[in-house]
Amino acid sequence: KLILIGPPGSGKGTQARLLSKKLKIPHISTGDILREVVKNKTQLGQEAQAYMEKGELVPDNVIIEIIKERVSRPDCEKGYIFDGFPRTLTQAQMLDKIFKEKNKELDLVIQFKISDESLTKRLSGRLICSKCGADYNLYFKPPRVGDICDRCGGKLLPRQDDKKNVVINRLKVFKNQTKPLVNYYQKQAKIKDIDADKKSENLNQELLQLIDAEVNPNGLPEKQSFPAESAEE
Numbered sequence: 001k002l003i004l005i006g007p008p009g010s011g012k013g014t015q016a017r018l019l020s021k022k023l024k025i026p027h028i029s030t031g032d033i034l035r036e037v038v039k040n041k042t043q044l045g046q047e048a049q050a051y052m053e054k055g056e057l058v059p060d061n062v063i064i065e066i067i068k069e070r071v072s073r074p075d076c077e078k079g080y081i082f083d084g085f086p087r088t089l090t091q092a093q094m095l096d097k098i099f100k101e102k103n104k105e106l107d108l109v110i111q112f113k114i115s116d117e118s119l120t121k122r123l124s125g126r127l128i129c130s131k132c133g134a135d136y137n138l139y140f141k142p143p144r145v146g147d148i149c150d151r152c153g154g155k156l157l158p159r160q161d162d163k164k165n166v167v168i169n170r171l172k173v174f175k176n177q178t179k180p181l182v183n184y185y186q187k188q189a190k191i192k193d194i195d196a197d198k199k200s201e202n203l204n205q206e207l208l209q210l211i212d213a214e215v216n217p218n219g220l221p222e223k224q225s226f227p228a229e230s231a232e233e
């Protein structure tokens with residue numbers, strides 16, 4: 001059970017998708033789930049949209065319901081990667097409660113650290129395929145042809161909330177509401193930093209090594225390097 005914390009544009013989403021494939025556990029992005037909810041035009045969808053368009057956080061109780069439902073599905077048995085959750089202290093406390101109830105434990109929180117300069121480029125250059133969701137960046141990962149997706153031919157669009165004033169607000173919200181979580185997890189001694197200015201492939205390698213070193217798979221007792229003595233049994 002992993003949590004990725006970092007400002008918008010730090011590449012958490014990309015890394016979470018890569019990790020999910022390699023570790024074979026689901027990637028749970030509250031941002032992605034909310035964008036799906038918004039597409040459905042329900043009352044909840046419209047409410048969520050209003051917050052997201054301004055770069056504000058969707059209320060904690062909505063997020064918690066979404067998470068509770070998601071982690072109770074069978075594909076979450078072996079673990080999962082949270083991307084964009086928890087984002088407030090209340091969400092982190094609620095998550096601790098969920099873990100307790102399920103008799104599970106958080107394994108590791110990874111903080112993505114990145115310079116402001118890279119952040120601005122990443123966010124202002126970002127394009128998303130309107131059909132398959134693949135992401136591109138005009139500076140770092142441009143599409144082969146114009147605004148067309150290499151994978152499926154869909155039209156590439158900027159994300160609604162990547163507009164300049166909204167980005168500024170998302171960064172502010174991150175600093176005020178999400179950054180304090182670093183302290184919260186430091187107290188639980190469960191957080192590691194990673195330099196997110198690195199290229200995606202290198203970063204992914206580093207993440208895998210970190211997880212390998214820090215997380216004990218399946219929660220089993222540590223493997224012993226030598227066969228245990230059986231004489232006294």
Ligand code: ADP
Nearest residue numbers: 008009030031052055056057058063084085087
């Ligand atoms: P980013 O991290 O790039 O800002 P996300 O896709 O994670 O983007 O989130 C987009 C928006 O969805 C946020 O600005 C916020 O409005 C909403 N959102 C996502 N996750 C949460 C959460 N855990 N709590 C509250 N709001 C959230």
Ligand code: ZN
Nearest residue numbers: 129132149152
């Ligand atoms: Zn596509």
